[in-house]
Amino acid sequence: MIATKGGLRMTDDGARGLVRDASPDSLRAGLEASLRSLGIDYVDIYQVHWPDPNVAFAETAAALEELVQEGKIRHVGVSNYDAAQMDEFTRVRPVETLQPPYHLFRRDAAAEVLPYAREHAIGVLVYGPLAHGLLTGSMDERTTFAADDWRSQSSVFEGEAFRRNLAVVSELERFAVDELGTSVAQLAVAWTLANPAVQVTIVGARSPKARRGERGGGPASPEPERSQADRSHRG
Numbered sequence: 001m002i003a004t005k006g007g008l009r010m011t012d013d014g015a016r017g018l019v020r021d022a023s024p025d026s027l028r029a030g031l032e033a034s035l036r037s038l039g040i041d042y043v044d045i046y047q048v049h050w051p052d053p054n055v056a057f058a059e060t061a062a063a064l065e066e067l068v069q070e071g072k073i074r075h076v077g078v079s080n081y082d083a084a085q086m087d088e089f090t091r092v093r094p095v096e097t098l099q100p101p102y103h104l105f106r107r108d109a110a111a112e113v114l115p116y117a118r119e120h121a122i123g124v125l126v127y128g129p130l131a132h133g134l135l136t137g138s139m140d141e142r143t144t145f146a147a148d149d150w151r152s153q154s155s156v157f158e159g160e161a162f163r164r165n166l167a168v169v170s171e172l173e174r175f176a177v178d179e180l181g182t183s184v185a186q187l188a189v190a191w192t193l194a195n196p197a198v199q200v201t202i203v204g205a206r207s208p209k210a211r212r213g214e215r216g217g218g219p220a221s222p223e224p225e226r227s228q229a230d231r232s233h234r235g
Contacts, residue, residue: 002038003045003097003125005079006030007052007060022052024063031072045097047077051085061092068093077123083116095122099202102126102192104135104172105156105165114197125200126192134165135188137173141166 007030009021031046046067048060064076077097078086086095098117100109106128117124130136132151141163145152155161173184180187192201 001044002040003047003077004031004034004043005047005049005099006034007049020050020052020054022048022050022055022060024059024066027060027063028067031067035072042072042074044073045075045077046073047079047097047099048081050080051078051082057085057089058092061089065093077125079127081113083112086116086120086122090120095120097123097125099125099127101128102195102198103129103131104188104191105131105168110195114195118197123200124198125202126198127202129189129192129201129203130185131165131188134169135172135184137169137184139166139169 006027007020007022008018009026009030011017011019027046027048031043034043035041046064048064051057052060061076064073067073068076075096076093077099078089078095079099080101081089081095081098086098089095098113100113102109102114103126109126114124116122133139134156143157145157151157156165169184172187176182176184176187182190189201189203192198
């Protein structure tokens with residue numbers, strides 16, 4: 001199964017970087033670039049990175065349906081959409097998959113988004129299950145981040161908030177090790193999969209140790225869309 005995403009575009013203005021663009025031309029160009037890069041004729045799942053406030057959901061949905069009819073994609077998905085946005089999108093073309101942020105420190109998806117997905121038989125692939133490194137058990141108060149890492153500018157990873165988060169992770173780690181005989185990272189991933197609406201959890205890692213969930217494996221890679229595309233939605 002090959003899944004990719006579209007709806008982000010690099011601007012000529014380096015200061016702005018990536019911007020949301022879920023217009024038909026942008027989605028088609030992104031998909032065709034992926035097909036060329038991968039050397040394939042179609043992808044199984046094509047997801048829209050973010051809801052684009054400048055393009056009507058109906059226009060985005062119609063463009064993706066056209067790509068389905070052409071045989072270039074088999075299933076249509078969205079990422080970071082809320083329930084109301086998915087409902088509007090579905091008036092033109094059903095949403096088949098959803099990729100939301102979801103982890104022990106960020107549970108808001110469980111209120112409306114995940115119940116909506118389950119009710120409408122939408123497959124869910126959650127991202128950030130390790131809270132962008134917090135739930136690996138590898139961070140402490142001395143942990144720092146490179147200047148181009150969005151976490152270096154996030155209140156979640158600095159000051160008193162960071163210390164409180166680390167204290168929570170320490171408690172979770174004791175529970176994971178003493179009560180379950182596992183790692184805090186494995187506990188965090190299992191927690192996301194325990195929600196009946198979730199089918200897949202996307203775990204980013206920079207080393208074999210991190211992929212195995214071992215302490216000291218280093219923080220998980222930040223999700224691209226959170227590190228570059230929308231810096232106002234950190235945490």
